[in-house]
Each structure stands twice: as C-alpha cells, then as structure tokens.
Amino acid sequence: MPDGQEVDLYTLKSEKLEAQISAYGAAVIVLRTPDRNGNWEDIVIGPQDLASHVANHRSKGPIFFGVTVGRYANRIAHGRFSLDGNTYSLTLNDGDHSLHGGPGGFHNVVWQSEPFANGVVFRYLSGDGEEGFPGNLSVTVRYTVTGADLKIEYLAKTDKPTVLNLTNHAYFNMAGAGRGNILAHQLKLFASRFTPGDAHLIPTGEMRSVAGTPLDFRKPTTVGDRIHSDDELTRLAHGYDHNFVIDEQGAKLKQAAEMYEPSSGRVMEVWTTQPGVQFYTGNFLDGSFKGKNGVAYGKQTGFCLETQHYPDSPNHPEFPTTVLRAGQTFQSETIYRFSAR
Numbered sequence: 001m002p003d004g005q006e007v008d009l010y011t012l013k014s015e016k017l018e019a020q021i022s023a024y025g026a027a028v029i030v031l032r033t034p035d036r037n038g039n040w041e042d043i044v045i046g047p048q049d050l051a052s053h054v055a056n057h058r059s060k061g062p063i064f065f066g067v068t069v070g071r072y073a074n075r076i077a078h079g080r081f082s083l084d085g086n087t088y089s090l091t092l093n094d095g096d097h098s099l100h101g102g103p104g105g106f107h108n109v110v111w112q113s114e115p116f117a118n119g120v121v122f123r124y125l126s127g128d129g130e131e132g133f134p135g136n137l138s139v140t141v142r143y144t145v146t147g148a149d150l151k152i153e154y155l156a157k158t159d160k161p162t163v164l165n166l167t168n169h170a171y172f173n174m175a176g177a178g179r180g181n182i183l184a185h186q187l188k189l190f191a192s193r194f195t196p197g198d199a200h201l202i203p204t205g206e207m208r209s210v211a212g213t214p215l216d217f218r219k220p221t222t223v224g225d226r227i228h229s230d231d232e233l234t235r236l237a238h239g240y241d242h243n244f245v246i247d248e249q250g251a252k253l254k255q256a257a258e259m260y261e262p263s264s265g266r267v268m269e270v271w272t273t274q275p276g277v278q279f280y281t282g283n284f285l286d287g288s289f290k291g292k293n294g295v296a297y298g299k300q301t302g303f304c305l306e307t308q309h310y311p312d313s314p315n316h317p318e319f320p321t322t323v324l325r326a327g328q329t330f331q332s333e334t335i336y337r338f339s340a341r
Contacts (some may be wrong), residue, residue, distance in 0.1 A: 001110065007050055008113050010120040012145035019145050019340060023054060023113040025067035025106070026141045028170045031150065033049045036265030036340040039157035041176040043139070043266065045302040048292050053071030056289060057108045063289060063297075064169040066109035068141050069100045071126060071133045072322070073167040074243070074278060074311035079132070079204045081314035083161055083323065090132035097200060100169070102131035106139070107169070119144035119151075124145035124258045128160070135326075148338045156330040163314045163322045164330055167274075171282060171302030174261035174268060178295035182281065182303045184309050186260040189217040189279065195310050195319075199236055207245055215242055217279075220260065221303040227281065238283035239300060243276050243310050249320075253333060257305050260341075269337040271309035280304040 001007060002189050008023045018040075020030035031044045046065035046175045047053035048203070056062050057304040061312035072090075081092035100107065111122035119142060135158040142153040154166045173182055184341035194215050195203045210216040214226035227239050234240065248254040256277040257270040270277065280303065313319040324330050 001050070001054065005110055007110055010113070010115060012143065014118075014145050014147055015149060016148040019143065019150055021120055021143050022053070023111050023122060024050060025057070025108065026111045026124070027053075027068065027107070028150075028168065031170070032223070033148070033266065033338045034340060041264075042292070043172055043174050043177060045171045045173055045177045045291055045297055048290070048294070052291075061284070062103075062107070063285065064107055065291075066168070068122070068166065069169050069306075070106040070139065071101045071131070071137065071162070071165045072098070072314075073100055073165045073306065073308050075099050075200075075202055077312050077315055081163060083134070083163065083314070084164070086134070088134055090130055095200065097202065097261060098131075101193045104131050111141070115303035118146055129281070133162055135160040137164070139166070141160055141166075150336045152334045154330070154332045156324065158324050159326050161323060161325045164324045165309045165313070165322050167278075167306040167308045168217060168330065168334065169304055169306060172268065173302050174259065174266040175264050177292055177299070181298070181300045183222070183227065183300060184262060185223045185303065186220045186262065187217045187223055187224075187279070188220045188258045189244050189277070190247050190255050190257065191277070192218060192247055193245040195243045195245065195276075196233070197236075197311070201237060201311070203242060203243070203310060203312050203316060203319075205318055210244075215240075215244070220258070220270060223281065227300070239281040241278070241280045241283060243278050243308070245276055245310075246272070246274075249275055253335070256307060259303070259305070265340040267339045267341060269329055270305050270307065271337065272337040273332045274307040274309060274334070276308050276310050277307055278304065278306040280306065291296050295310070307332075
C-alpha cells in the first residue's frame with residue numbers, strides 16, 4: 001500500500017476453478033475456469049496490480065472491481081436515513097447520494113485475513129461513525145472454492161442499531177477478461193419484478209412487473225437485444241443497472257440468475273439467500289482504466305450480478321429490512337457456480 005502496509009493475495013484452486021482473492025477490499029482479482037473445450041481463462045476484468053487498484057478506489061469515480069461492498073451496497077438517497085428516531089447523514093459520493101458505503105467503504109481498506117482448507121476468511125471492524133454509519137460493526141467474509149463453486153459467506157454483528165447491505169462487485173466477461181463487450185451473453189433471471197428508480201436510480205418504492213419491459217429476462221435473452229432501446233428504463237440507466245426482486249423469497253438458498261456465453265460455452269449460475277440481485281452492465285466504463293495486460297475497459301465490457309437487499313431500503317419500510325441490532329447476527333451466502341455446454 002502507499003503507506004507501506006503489506007497486502008496478502010490468496011490463490012484458491014480446485015480441479016474446475018481457480019480464484020485469486022486480495023485482502024485489499026476482500027476482492028476477487030482473478031477467476032479462471034474452463035470453456036467447453038477445456039481451455040482455461042480468467043473471466044473477471046480488473047486491475048493489473050495493487051497500485052492501480054488503490055489508485056482507482058481513491059479516484060473520484062472508482063469502478064469497484066471485484067470488491068466487497070459495504071456498509072451499504074448500492075444507493076441511499078441524499079445520504080440520509082432515520083433509525084429509532086435518530087437521523088444519520090452519510091458521506092456523499094454519487095452526486096447528492098451515498099453509493100456503496102462511501103469513499104472510505106469496505107472496498108478501500110485492507111482486511112485482516114486467514115487461510116483455511118479450500119478458502120480464506122477476511123475480517124474488518126468498521127468503527128462507530130465510519131462514513132456516517134452508526135455502531136461498531138464487525139464483519140467477516142469467507143471465500144471457499146469447492147468443485148465448480150465460488151462460495152461467499154457474510155457475517156456481521158453490531159453494538160448498536162445500524163443498517164447493512166453487503167455484496168461482491170465482480171465484473172464478469174465469460175468470453176475472457178478483456179475480450180470485447182458482453183452484449184452477446186445470454187441472461188436468465190429468476191425475477192418477475194424489479195424496483196424502478198428515478199433519474200438518479202433511487203427507488204420509487206414500487207415493485208413493478210418486468211412484463212412488457214426491456215427488463216424481462218424470465219427466459220434466456222441476449223443482453224444486447226434491448227439494452228439500447230429507447231425505453232426510459234434503459235435510457236436513464238445507460239443500459240442495465242437495476243435491482244431485481246428474486247421470485248423465491250426467504251432466507252434459504254435459491255437461484256437468482258444464469259448467464260451463458262455462446263462462443264465459449266461457459267455458464268454461470270448465481271445462488272443466494274438475499275432477496276434481490278442488481279444486474280449492471282458496466283455502463284460507465286469509458287476506456288480510461290487500463291487493466292490486465294494493459295487492456296482499456298470500454299463501455300459494457302463486463303457485467304455484475306450483485307446479490308443484495310434493495311437500494312435505499314432504510315428509507316423504504318415497504319422493502320425487506322436492512323436494520324441490524326445489537327445481539328443479532330447478520331448472515332448471508334452467495335454461490336457463483338460454473339460449467340460449460
């Protein structure tokens with residue numbers, strides 16, 4: 001790090017998957033998996049080295065490559081929420097709003113780390129008042145590689161009431177990192193509704209059917225088919241940047257998405273205990289960041305499927321709660337499962 005702090009990088013391997021995970025941001029840096037012909041390739045775009053990773057996150061427009069995002073993934077309107085009669089003001093880093101926990105969020109710290117069989121565990125203590133959030137929050141993130149699965153487990157405890165929304169922000173290109181855009185990928189979402197937002201992507205509070213909109217991925221659909229439609233939903237987001245309500249609710253593990261890349265045959269299933277998933281198509285990648293092998297990442301050269309609670313939930317009591325209280329334990333699990341056909 002710029003201050004001389006060392007950052008550990010862990011490699012997790014199975015016969016079907018290889019991941020490299022960094023203690024800076026508790027981030028997925030490399031994810032290698034075979035195509036239908038058995039050829040292995042890295043399928044996440046991101047930084048070439050630690051220096052560029054840190055510089056990106058300390059810039060005015062960080063890209064959040066592969067990192068653990070918190071305390072609150074996605075947006076909180078005007079950086080304000082009320083809890084138990086108290087109003088909290090957060091650091092603003094997305095115009096008039098708070099995004100992904102603020103500039104000093106979980107993506108921009110070095111986590112304590114410890115390896116275990118098939119995996120690595122990261123720990124971080126977020127102090128009371130960090131980026132405006134209340135409570136001392138202890139967070140644990142466990143990565144495990146088993147067979148064709150990358151499993152991410154989240155656990156958190158607080159000493160006073162707070163709000164919490166944790167996710168991973170990996171950008172995938174299943175043809176291979178740096179191999180063009182992701183518009184030929186085919187997506188299926190297990191979601192019949194989404195949470196529409198305003199011009200700043202702040203939810204209105206509605207949960208609307210995807211029927212008749214460019215957001216209908218209930219059947220496998222090529223990502224590029226409707227991404228440039230004149231529909232207000234895709235126009236305001238400059239593509240896809242929407243939270244989907246997973247059909248099967250409750251705390252058990254259920255499938256949220258399946259992505260297929262035709263040229264390689266790679267398939268990624270997303271399973272989660274969370275109620276929502278954000279589909280983002282890298283609309284603000286503009287070619288200014290040069291990543292692995294010096295490749296400049298242009299618009300829509302990677303996609304994210306971020307398992308999560310809904311954006312701005314602290315200001316929408318009709319959404320599933322994101323409140324965590326002293327004595328409670330937050331737990332969630334997400335699995336990215338890979339195959340080829």
